[in-house]
Amino acid sequence: MRQEDLPEIRQLPLFRAMAHENFEALMEKSYAQNFPAGLELIRQGDPADFLHVVLEGSVELFASWSDRDCTMAVVHPVSTFILAACIKDAPYLMSARTLERSRLILVPSGDLRQVFRGDPDFAVSVINELAACYRTMVRNAKSLKLRNSRERVASYLLRQSRLAGDVVSYILPVEKRLLASYLGMTPENLSRTLRMLEKDGVKIDGMRVIITDRAKLTALVQPDLLIDGPDPDAASAGIGLPMIGGIPRSPGTRRRQA
Amino acid sequence: MRQEDLPEIRQLPLFRAMAHENFEALMEKSYAQNFPAGLELIRQGDPADFLHVVLEGSVELFASWSDRDCTMAVVHPVSTFILAACIKDAPYLMSARTLERSRLILVPSGDLRQVFRGDPDFAVSVINELAACYRTMVRNAKSLKLRNSRERVASYLLRQSRLAGDVVSYILPVEKRLLASYLGMTPENLSRTLRMLEKDGVKIDGMRVIITDRAKLTALVQPDLLIDGPDPDAASAGIGLPMIGGIPRSPGTRRRQA
DNA sequence: TTCGGCATTTGATTTTTATCAATCATATAC
DNA sequence: GTATATGATTGATAAAAATCAAATGCCGAA
Known part of the structure; x- marks a missing residue:
């Protein structure tokens, strides 16, 4: 663990409010590590041994079933991921892999659980973080169920512009096949949709x-x-691919009743 | 607030561990109410004034956008809903309506926030509840993105059987048009899919x-x-419609890479 | 610089799914 | 009991999206 990493972690919403000595103790048990691109950090179903913090690089969260998989989110610095599994001491529901060379902190989930039981301020931070994650997920599900693919793409493009400060032009933060999977469509369909949106x-x-x-x-x-x-x-x-600097209905929706 | 409601609320995972006097105080500020079927309890976008607890009946959580809406979940007794919005003091992301005559408890979210700041055991309960809600949502999103509609229907039917105790036969807990929306499909498509599954x-x-x-x-x-x-x-x-007692890929998935 | 691999694009086609319309069933109100 | 509203089903059609296949473009390694 490099000493210069600590201030950056400390300023995270999750760790900002906790008692100094608890932060110190937690970091004492944690360790930083560099990973090459394309490395699988977490496999879904594994026990949640560590909370992960991305310091540099980026990490894809993805899910697999049968012979398919899909991108659930991309995590950019400085953020944590898979907090919920650590809290519940339950198997990870998602896998994670580095998209590029990345530097992470691994916080043992046992220590994490122990600390928030004894540090009310930290407990409140955990509550806020989880509530935020939950709401992000709900937004995600709403977008998937209420919008068709063209609408998801268009809203994504506009949202990224806003996140970058309402810029007129920006660079996509991830490659398109990953974006397609995140948006719940095939790369071919994304490609054609982008063309249509011109x-x-x-x-x-x-x-x-x-x-x-x-x-x-x-x-x-x-x-x-x-x-x-x-x-x-x-x-x-x-989380969720941010960070850059007369239409048909979508599946399962129905017209609003009066 | 009926006195006989209290034990049932008290035994909920969310309220089970908190200090006696805090529970009393919180219930003091809360009130129970009966609602007729089909009443909109919550409208998405409204400020989150109350945590809701379903004691009797059932409540649909749904989301709207443009001229569409879709079912996100159905809440059965005894459960809470929209905890995250209350925690964050942020607008509800979902609307709620009673599906039948229902009895609810409304807990003022301000008091809720105040209490968990001063009651570590309650804070831990909130953490666990939120983590569970988050994971439920992730499972939901995974099902939507990784499975096609036939697979979602089939897995739903099997899951309900399991939840009812691996029974061979059971009654659907909600009407089919609602189930269709929950599963992200049209009623017609659900009807046909059920037929195909025979x-x-x-x-x-x-x-x-x-x-x-x-x-x-x-x-x-x-x-x-x-x-x-x-x-x-x-x-x-x-939450999520439980309680009853060589196939094409689905959108946005890709074959697993080696 | 050339080569090879990979992402992206494009085209043709098929599958899935929604839509529209009509009928049927069921339950409720009168 | 009959009438009516609502949900469920069925059929025909249209739209959306996936699939398959091939071409193109890009980037890094040799």
Whole structure:
């Protein structure tokens, strides 16, 4: 564990409020490690031995079933992931792999559980972090169930622009096949959808996104605070692919009843 | 607030561990109320003023966007819902309506937040509840993204059988159009899918489900602990429609890479 | 620089799923 | 009991999205 890592971890919402000595003790038990790109850090189903903190690089959370898998989120620095499994001392529900060379902190989940039982301020931080994660997940599920793929893509593009500070142009933070999986569609479908959206106010050139007509795109997307955020507080930022600097209904939805 | 309601609330995982006087104080501020069927209890976007506890009846959590809406979960007694919004003092992400005549407890979220700040045992309970809710949501998202509609239906039918004690036959706990929306499909599609599944070991007669060939159905479903549960601990039971007593890939999945 | 691998794109096609319309069933109100 | 509303089913069609196959473009290694 490098001493210069500590302040960065300490300022995380999750660790910011806890007692000094508890933070020290927890970090004492933890260790930092560098991993190469493409390494599987966690396999779903394994016991949750460590809370992970991304200091540098990025990590993909993905899920597998039968012979398929899909991207659930991408975690950027500085954020934690798989807190819930650690809290419950239950098997991980998702796997994790590095997308690039990454530096992580591993906090033993047993120590974590022990500390929040004795540190009310830390307990409150854990509560806030979990609530934020939960709400992120709900937003995600809403987007999947209420929007079709074109709407998900368009809202994603607009949201990224906002997160980067309402910029007109930005670079996609992840490769497209991963984005496709995150958005619940195939790479081919994403590619075609991006092409189709050029008439709706956004142009894609390789990894670069250019908002050519924000008003038009916004009208199409109908961004919704309760899906696209931002949440008034932004505890669990860093999760869900953020960080860059007359349409058919989607499956399982029904017309609103009066 | 009826005195006879208190023990039932007290035994909930969320309230079980807290200090006696805190429980008393919290209940003092809360009130019970009966609602008719079909009443909208909560509208998404509203400030989270109350934690809700279902004592009798059932409540649908649903989400709306544009002119569509979809069922996110159904809550049965005795369970709480929308804890996360109350914790964060943020707008509800979901709406709620009674499905039948229901009796609820409303706990003011301000008092709730105040209490868990001063009661470590309660804080731990909140942490566990939120972690359980989060994991339920992750399972949900995994099912939506990794499975196609036939697989979602089949796994749902099998899971309900398990929850009822591995029974061969049971009654669907909700009407089919709601189930369809919960599973992310149209009622027509659900109807057809149920019919198709008759060759795979399950027969549907009205609201009654009969497992005719459990082995066959199980082989089709490939039930997965990390999607279908059960979670080792069952804190947030009652949510997600439980309580009853060579197939194409689904959207956005990709073949597993080696 | 060339090569090889991989992501992306494009096209053709199939499968899945939604939509629309109509009928049937069931339950409730009168 | 009959009428009516609502949910469920069925059939025909259309749209969305996946699949398969091939071409293109890009990047890093040799």
